[in-house]
């Protein structure tokens with residue numbers, strides 16, 4: 001049974017020394033109770049206490065690290081089944097499949113493409129996470145060195161052949177690749193390779209039952225960094241298996257399933273693989289392996305992942321205040337928007353697509369979009385006028401024209417009175433801003 | 447074996463609802479659509495039945511749309527302006543299970559079509575296709591209250607779905623649905639409590655729960671999809687948990703929301719880093735729809751024929767397992 005923070009606190013040293021990284025023993029106990037920390041973090045805990053807490057205090061799902069350094073990927077560490085309950089931690093890693101049978105120049109080009117793939121969204125850059133080097137011609141040992149050399153991303157080494165895996169690990173184990181996979185047939189050898197080279201390991205069962213047994217054996221053998229693969233290779237069984245593993249781990253605290261999973265985007269064509277990939281992102285995969293490589297396909301998967309893994313409790317926000325697009329001067333236009341990151345960065349990108357520099361005044365709406373904030377009364381004549389007065393824009397420009405989003409045109413009259421500025425109603429969608437600057441803006445300013 | 451499959455013991459299931467009435471039932475539909483009855487979270491066959499599976503309605507407008515991106519426009523340009531022909535194409539060529547007709551022309555800030563004109567359009571679409579219909583107003587409350595009684599009557603006894611009843615505006619549409627034997631869409635802005643409230647208000651007017659579909663507002667991929675995803679998921683959990691007032695099937699508007707997102711329509715010149723335009727919108731729509739399927743939606747309202755066929759394929763794969 002899960003222990004409460006109080007139960008845990010009772011057996012901790014209660015010295016509040018802070019060595020665990022949290023200021024007090026009670027705070028540490030609360031993190032343990034929520035499955036967000038591991039007892040190992042407290043160096044002072046007694047053996048009896050560790051005994052008493054073992055199991056219940058361990059996070060229900062292990063966090064596993066693949067790779068080293070800046071590009072190392074952490075997966076797993078989930079504590080809930082539904083994102084609204086808390087949030088999903090450690091976004092699903094996207095692994096691009098590269099077959100060893102490719103001619104070497106194509107192979108290196110594909111790896112370089114995957115490593116360079118990056119998309120800007122809400123003011124951040126999102127890329128891919130892993131290169132899954134798939135041994136389809138028995139040449140893994142030779143190709144691993146080249147792949148490790150050209151790839152800035154950690155590798156997944158995909159082969160059931162022990163000799164090939166050993167050869168590959170001998171040249172690239174320092175990068176802490178993910179070994180994929182130990183199966184019933186090669187279990188002893190693969191698990192000892194994982195130990196010998198200290199690399200994370202995928203356990204593949206032919207089905208959930210076998211996966212469970214192999215995972216227990218791997219735990220008994222002292223392995224800790226495991227990734228689960230139930231061999232589901234169609235969208236329906238993938239959904240069932242991913243769900244069962246996650247539920248067993250989170251709700252029933254089944255230790256053998258307390259690890260992140262791996263799934264494959266399957267389909268007859270690219271869009272089929274995208275829908276399969278979206279399923280796996282939403283339904284619990286820790287790693288998504290795909291042979292998709294086009295920008296349009298990967299953009300959709302990266303976006304789906306960003307959305308599903310966004311913390312539902314707090315929208316991504318920017319600070320309120322004055323922002324510059326280009327090099328605005330005292331006569332540049334002033335645009336008003338909210339501090340929801342998605343809103344701000346959409347407006348910013350659209351504005352920079354026009355040839356005019358501009359000022360953007362961002363109102364604190366607790367990270368909500370224009371219409372949501374308007375409906376919730378966070379984007380009102382009062383909050384906007386107050387921001388205009390206090391953000392310093394009145395010292396930066398000589399004119400007094402402010403453009404508001406077309407969606408809140410109703411605010412314009414009152415806002416003019418409240419702020420003393422001339423209010424210009426802009427287009428509904430910020431994509432219309434460049435055209436608006438070319439035509440209507442000049443006519444409408446005072 | 448030491449490991450037992452963790453099944454949830456749900457106490458209830460999603461309400462089963464049939465849309466459309468055949469001749470035997472007093473209408474003229476040649477096919478009907480039944481949805482709901484789900485006994486588990488979406489497609490978890492190890493836990494419960496999914497007797498009907500989700501369906502796809504193709505959305506058509508009663509006037510030519512403005513500014514549709516080319517990859518979408520090319521499929522519909524030959525029929526827009528003629529809702530009956532558009533509906534036929536959607537059914538015959540694109541395999542729509544239902545037609546979702548939006549009376550965009552009624553918008554007072556646009557064409558401002560009369561109630562009579564709208565009713566005539568309804569009659570022509572009812573005649574043109576045999577599948578069930580979803581009939582949606584223009585979104586202006588006053589105007590919708592003016593046209594809906596006529597539109598509802600023009601399709602009387604066909605068991606269409608009328609959209610939409612909101613917390614602040616539900617009486618006229620409910621009265622029409624009750625009088626003419628239709629279902630109604632209860633809409634709420636991504637808020638489970640408001641959804642429940644609308645459902646209570648509408649059932650208090652005399653609508654039966656099996657005549658109600660819920661619409662909780664949609665956001666496209668990259669544009670609020672996660673909020674809609676979680677609301678759908680929470681509602682399905684509430685339904686399975688036995689909340690009578692949240693057991694109705696759910697509808698998601700996918701086409702218009704996905705195509706609103708810049709990634710779906712911005713040209714390659716403007717956004718070279720996103721890849722070729724031809725496929726982006728299709729991908730965007732299919733991906734948005736897929737996420738909603740896995741959150742528990744029952745009706746997807748879609749636009750692009752290829753997105754429709756990909757999503758249909760995905761559903762078939764999920765149901766077959």
Ligand code: B12
Nearest residue numbers: 337343368369370371372375376405426429430635637670
């Ligand atoms: C996701 C969402 C939410 C999320 C919040 C997301 C967030 N962080 O803001 C949640 C679930 C919390 C939510 C809650 C509510 N919501 Co809400 N929500 C949405 C939804 C689905 C998407 C909003 C979004 O993210 N849009 C994307 C951003 C980028 O759009 P945007 O900020 O408007 O920016 C665009 C334009 O305005 C313009 N623009 C922006 N700035 C500028 C500046 C200038 C100068 C110019 C020219 C243009 C411009 O360009 C941008 C890009 O096109 C919409 C419906 C929909 N599909 O649009 C409803 C919607 C906005 N919500 C609505 C409502 C009513 C609410 C609630 C009040 C409901 C309730 N009572 O619970 C609450 C209020 C929240 C609160 N704090 O109490 C209504 C608003 C109705 C109205 N017209 O007034 C909508 C329209 C849904 C509906 N049809 O009923 N919501």
Ligand code: SF4
Nearest residue numbers: 016017018020025042
């Ligand atoms: S390290 Fe241990 S003793 Fe020190 S504050 Fe943390 S829990 Fe308490």
